[in-house]
Structure formats: C-alpha cells, structure tokens
Amino acid sequence: MGRKGVICFIISLVMVAPRAFGASSLEEDVRQISTELRCPVCQGLSVADSPSRMADQMRDLIRERLEAGESPEAVKAYFVERYGEWILLAPRREGFNLLVWVLPFLGLTGGAAALLMVLRRWKNHPAPAAPSVDPATLERVRREMAQDQS
Structure with a gap:
C-alpha cells in the first residue's frame, strides 16, 4: 500500500469513526x-x-x-x-412535576395495602353461626308447610 493509499485509509477512518463510536x-x-x-x-x-x-x-x-x-x-x-x-x-422529574411520577405508584401501593387488609379481615372473621331454633318453633313451621302443600 502506497503513501496515497494510507492517506485515503486515514481520511476514510476519520470520516467513519465518529459514526462508529456513537456520535x-x-x-x-x-x-x-x-x-x-x-x-x-x-x-x-x-x-x-x-x-x-x-x-x-x-x-x-x-x-x-x-x-x-x-x-x-x-x-x-x-x-x-x-x-x-x-x-x-x-414532564420533568423535578419540583411539582415529581408528583405526576410518584402519585400513581403511591396510589397503587395504598390500594394494594387496603385490599390486603380487607382480605385479611374477612379471613380472620368467619361468618357467624346460624342462630339455634327451639324445637317447638321448628315443629310449628313444619306443620304449616305441610298444610300449605296439601
């Protein structure tokens, strides 16, 4: 490679290098x-x-x-x-605009925490037992139902 070839190579390298290195x-x-x-x-x-x-x-x-x-x-x-x-x-992440970036995450976190608390309460408090009915009332209701069916 002659002197002109080296010069052409260097010039082409200088022209391509900025593009190759991220400019x-x-x-x-x-x-x-x-x-x-x-x-x-x-x-x-x-x-x-x-x-x-x-x-x-x-x-x-x-x-x-x-x-x-x-x-x-x-x-x-x-x-x-x-x-x-x-x-x-x-919006820029500074000053008052920071609320635009932060509030949605805080809202989601708060909503998830509230949902978790409600679900835990439901789990820890089973449904109350049905009230007991005295046998005389139960017998009276059965007789009334039998009369209605006849």
Missing part, C-alpha cells in the same frame, strides 16, 4: 428531540409523529438550532420557554 447524526438528534415534544396542533401526538404543518415547522426549527451549534437540551429549553412545560410529552 449521533443531525437527523437522529432532530428525531429524538421531536419525539419528546408535543405538537401544539395535534396535542396527542409528538412533533415527530404529527403530520401537521406546525410540526414540520418545529422540526425545521429544531434542525436549524442544532446546525447552529445548540445542544439538544438548549433546543428543548427554547420550546419550554416559548410554550411552557406543557410542550414536553413527559
């Missing part, structure tokens, strides 16, 4: 950020999944900001500043 491409970053943001028009969809014109514009803006050198966190912060926390599909 993400611009389009991957755009896709990742747009999956975390809510579309203001389609509200139930992410910007990545929304077919709306607004989502197209938001994806273009994400791409422009990343090309300008902003970090993905800075791009998301821009949208949060502009639209509020609502724009994030998954």
Whole structure:
C-alpha cells in the first residue's frame, strides 16, 4: 500500500469513526428531540409523529438550532420557554412535576395495602353461626308447610 493509499485509509477512518463510536447524526438528534415534544396542533401526538404543518415547522426549527451549534437540551429549553412545560410529552422529574411520577405508584401501593387488609379481615372473621331454633318453633313451621302443600 502506497503513501496515497494510507492517506485515503486515514481520511476514510476519520470520516467513519465518529459514526462508529456513537456520535449521533443531525437527523437522529432532530428525531429524538421531536419525539419528546408535543405538537401544539395535534396535542396527542409528538412533533415527530404529527403530520401537521406546525410540526414540520418545529422540526425545521429544531434542525436549524442544532446546525447552529445548540445542544439538544438548549433546543428543548427554547420550546419550554416559548410554550411552557406543557410542550414536553413527559414532564420533568423535578419540583411539582415529581408528583405526576410518584402519585400513581403511591396510589397503587395504598390500594394494594387496603385490599390486603380487607382480605385479611374477612379471613380472620368467619361468618357467624346460624342462630339455634327451639324445637317447638321448628315443629310449628313444619306443620304449616305441610298444610300449605296439601
């Protein structure tokens, strides 16, 4: 391999290495950020999944900001500043938003504990025995039933 071959090999290695070692491409970053943001028009969809014109514009803006050198966190912060926390599909796990992540688990745990307590009470308290009937009353009821059948 000549000197030109070695130089070509090194240049190709330099171009391929960032991709091979996990450096993400611009389009991957755009896709990742747009999956975390809510579309203001389609509200139930992410910007990545929304077919709306607004989502197209938001994806273009994400791409422009990343090309300008902003970090993905800075791009998301821009949208949060502009639209509020609502724009994030998954609320941040800090401050008041932490309740959104914690309360469902606490509710499930509390419900399971209450159910367990009720089941244990039912198990520990058998049904009361039927009251005893005196023989005279029992005989009277039998005679009345026999008369009704005849």
